Amino acid sequence: MLEISRKIKTDVLVVGSGLAGIKVAKELADQGHEVLLATKMKLASGSSFYPLKASLGTQVTSSNSDKHVFLADITASSRGMHRQDLAEVYVDEIQDRVKEYSDIGVVSKKLEGERKACFAEHPRDIYLLSDWDQIRENVSGIFGRYENLAVLERTVVISLIKKENRIAGALMLDQFNQVVLVECKAAVLATGGFGSIYKHNLNPNDVDGSGHILALEAGARLVNMEFIQFIPGITSPRYKTLFGEHTLAYCRDIVKDSGESLLDGVLPAGLAKKECLDIRSTHGPFTDSLESKYVDIAMMKEIIAAKNEKGFKLVFHKELYENEEEFYTVYLNWLKTKGIDMLKDEVRIAPFAHASNGGVHIDPYGRSGVPGLYAIGELSCNIEGANRLGGNSTGACMVFGKRAAADCIRYLAKARLCAISDQDAKRHLKTVLGNGDGNSVGENSSPESDKEQLHQTIEKIREILWYSGNVVRSEKQLLAALEKIAELQSKMDISRLFEQQETRKMVIKAKNFMELSQLLLRAMLERKESRGAHYREDYPAENPAFSKRLFISRNPAGTLSLEFLDQ
Numbered sequence: 001m002l003e004i005s006r007k008i009k010t011d012v013l014v015v016g017s018g019l020a021g022i023k024v025a026k027e028l029a030d031q032g033h034e035v036l037l038a039t040k041m042k043l044a045s046g047s048s049f050y051p052l053k054a055s056l057g058t059q060v061t062s063s064n065s066d067k068h069v070f071l072a073d074i075t076a077s078s079r080g081m082h083r084q085d086l087a088e089v090y091v092d093e094i095q096d097r098v099k100e101y102s103d104i105g106v107v108s109k110k111l112e113g114e115r116k117a118c119f120a121e122h123p124r125d126i127y128l129l130s131d132w133d134q135i136r137e138n139v140s141g142i143f144g145r146y147e148n149l150a151v152l153e154r155t156v157v158i159s160l161i162k163k164e165n166r167i168a169g170a171l172m173l174d175q176f177n178q179v180v181l182v183e184c185k186a187a188v189l190a191t192g193g194f195g196s197i198y199k200h201n202l203n204p205n206d207v208d209g210s211g212h213i214l215a216l217e218a219g220a221r222l223v224n225m226e227f228i229q230f231i232p233g234i235t236s237p238r239y240k241t242l243f244g245e246h247t248l249a250y251c252r253d254i255v256k257d258s259g260e261s262l263l264d265g266v267l268p269a270g271l272a273k274k275e276c277l278d279i280r281s282t283h284g285p286f287t288d289s290l291e292s293k294y295v296d297i298a299m300m301k302e303i304i305a306a307k308n309e310k311g312f313k314l315v316f317h318k319e320l321y322e323n324e325e326e327f328y329t330v331y332l333n334w335l336k337t338k339g340i341d342m343l344k345d346e347v348r349i350a351p352f353a354h355a356s357n358g359g360v361h362i363d364p365y366g367r368s369g370v371p372g373l374y375a376i377g378e379l380s381c382n383i384e385g386a387n388r389l390g391g392n393s394t395g396a397c398m399v400f401g402k403r404a405a406a407d408c409i410r411y412l413a414k415a416r417l418c419a420i421s422d423q424d425a426k427r428h429l430k431t432v433l434g435n436g437d438g439n440s441v442g443e444n445s446s447p448e449s450d451k452e453q454l455h456q457t458i459e460k461i462r463e464i465l466w467y468s469g470n471v472v473r474s475e476k477q478l479l480a481a482l483e484k485i486a487e488l489q490s491k492m493d494i495s496r497l498f499e500q501q502e503t504r505k506m507v508i509k510a511k512n513f514m515e516l517s518q519l520l521l522r523a524m525l526e527r528k529e530s531r532g533a534h535y536r537e538d539y540p541a542e543n544p545a546f547s548k549r550l551f552i553s554r555n556p557a558g559t560l561s562l563e564f565l566d567q
């Protein structure tokens with residue numbers, strides 16, 4: 001029998017401690033509200049503070065006259081899929097928000113001169129964030145000064161509870177996997193993206209899309225979920241190391257295991273290998289919008305055909321190490337600290353999942369449409385569209401973190417705490433877990449075999465997504481993937497598995513992965529065209545009939561509805 005181990009009352013529950021969660025929690029605590037910040041791992045985590053990268057950039061409006069140019073850059077890269085009101089807010093407010101990095105303990109430095117961010121057509125100011133351990137220490141010190149701000153680490157929020165059609169609380173699993181009930185007036189989700197649902201990704205494991213399911217179950221809508229960034233990452237000599245795409249300007253060739261060039265026979269007439277690689281060197285993520293797309297498409301087609309995940313060998317000119325620009329030297333020196341030399345080592349790359357362009361549909365205050373529920377940071381569908389302009393995700397955490405806090409403070413003035421009984425909480429949990437059909441109850445089931453089943457299910461989903469929902473997509477592939485996931489789901493009795501305290505967090509991850517993978521695959525199926533980050537082998541052209549955004553919602557019975565809307 002499931003027990004609620006304890007109950008916590010607070011004004012606002014903040015979920016996640018990346019840049020967005022930290023910003024919003026401090027803003028709310030500054031105004032004297034009781035804040036509980038729950039975070040899956042440790043404080044200052046997620047993609048924001050991922051140790052496998054050296055720094056993060058924030059793109060900042062250079063001057064008043066740059067505002068309309070910046071907006072034009074956002075519009076051009078989005079291929080019609082972004083929200084103009086959110087973009088306007090960003091270009092208007094980011095100059096003030098970068099000045100507030102130091103208030104939350106984030107170390108940032110303005111780069112000398114201006115630089116073009118990924119997909120930007122114009123250069124502008126870039127601030128570099130770095131030194132994750134120092135930041136974590138700073139944030140701990142700052143948060144420690146607030147009596148009204150509590151942090152719960154190694155705690156996973158598993159469901160939001162509504163009463164009178166607004167947010168009233170949540171259920172969490174604490175560090176001992178015990179169920180904790182929270183009563184709150186509002187909740188801010190800042191849970192990041194979902195890169196780790198892909199077998200090969202450039203994210204930490206806590207970035208797993210659980211916030212998307214929390215929001216969807218609470219009645220929020222998701223939008224643009226089919227637009228996901230894939231970036232070439234290094235598979236060897238050091239797996240999951242960030243690849244600096246700018247080095248491709250010095251790349252002579254990309255080579256398959258057979259020794260043949262990956263690009264021979266795949267480039268259209270008139271596009272030379274060197275020209276294609278030069279274009280590819282200007283942007284990290286794959287996009288269908290540029291001629292460089294043939295590189296990523298060729299990699300993924302070869303991987304699918306050969307079921308070979310080793311990646312492709314890069315052959316560089318020695319001039320690579322003669323470029324003395326800071327942009328090159330910083331990256332190449334950082335690679336050296338990881339023991340990688342691009343000329344001496346056999347360096348291989350493959351597409352890795354990286355960031356989600358879509359997410360929870362919000363207004364310019366981060367409101368999700370569910371009273372008392374906010375979504376900010378990468379979890380939200382923000383100013384990115386079919387492509388994600390570089391350097392805006394970090395900035396958006398600051399801009400919309402501040403705005404969500406301001407609106408939430410107004411909301412709190414009128415909201416009251418609703419009591420939730422243990423009985424109600426248990427009933428809610430039962431509904432979330434489902435009744436189960438006993439499929440996974442076998443005579444031979446044991447804690448060990450349950451754990452193994454959960455592990456295998458999670459890994460299988462990650463593999464299915466990596467092969468079928470990657471750079472190259474097709475109806476045949478997507479339908480087959482959906483079928484495989486439905487089969488995994490039919491073998492899983494979530495409510496029975498949840499009874500085992502030790503593996504509860506794994507059960508929730510498996511449940512969320514099953515739901516998220518299906519909605520992602522269905523969104524990819526619906527968009528029967530190629531646009532930005534979404535490429536369909538069977539519909540290789542952009543089609544004006546699909547110049548609408550795809551919204552996903554869930555009815556109370558749990559059925560998903562997908563709809564193209566002009567919003």
Ligand SMILES: Cc1cc2nc3c(=O)[nH]c(=O)nc-3n(C[C@H](O)[C@H](O)[C@H](O)COP(=O)(O)OP(=O)(O)OC[C@H]3O[C@@H](n4cnc5c(N)ncnc54)[C@H](O)[C@@H]3O)c2cc1C
Binds near residue numbers: 047058
């Ligand atoms: C390698 C890499 C390079 C990047 N480079 C740039 C760049 O140069 N410029 C740029 O603008 N952006 C960049 N990005 C993207 C950017 O880092 C992210 O979009 C941004 O930092 C996300 O911040 P966030 O606060 O929304 O989420 P995250 O930082 O991912 O934090 C999410 C938090 O939520 C917690 N969490 C998740 N689910 C739950 C749950 N159910 N319960 C409790 N806690 C939960 C996690 O533990 C974590 O603390 C990069 C990303 C990566 C991975």
